[in-house]
Ligand SMILES: [Zn+2]
């Protein structure tokens with residue numbers, strides 16, 4: 483399995499904003515930068531909690547709208563299929579996800595064998611495949627550790 487490299491996509495912000503005639507405000511830049519630094523597929527609330535330290539007046543609504551705008555212009559992806567709250571992914575390159583059923587973690591997974599997964603002809607005949615994303619569900623290493631002091635709450639944790 484290829485190891486996930488730390489996200490380094492900040493160059494895509496000016497490029498995408500220019501293309502979609504979107505102004506780059508310091509808040510928008512901060513939201514995107516923070517998302518790129520996180521590999522946890524955070525929720526809008528988690529992004530908001532982090533950004534608030536630098537922009538105390540920024541509202542959750544603004545962060546929400548910013549993330550949805552980013553998703554609309556293809557700068558980030560909404561991670562599908564995990565119910566609410568929505569989770570965001572700064573990595574729009576093809577990759578796969580490991581989803582922990584205990585703590586809700588979504589871990590990036592880079593694997594050429596999964597990329598090259600053969601689709602049975604029966605399926606590709608009835609459905610034109612454009613992209614493939616494999617989601618493996620299970621229990622992450624942290625949650626399998628027996629001495630884990632307390633259940634992590636990636637999703638429920640809220641900023642104050
Ligand atoms: Zn876990």
Ligand SMILES: [Zn+2]
Pocket residue numbers: 523571573577578579589590
């Ligand atoms: Zn991802």
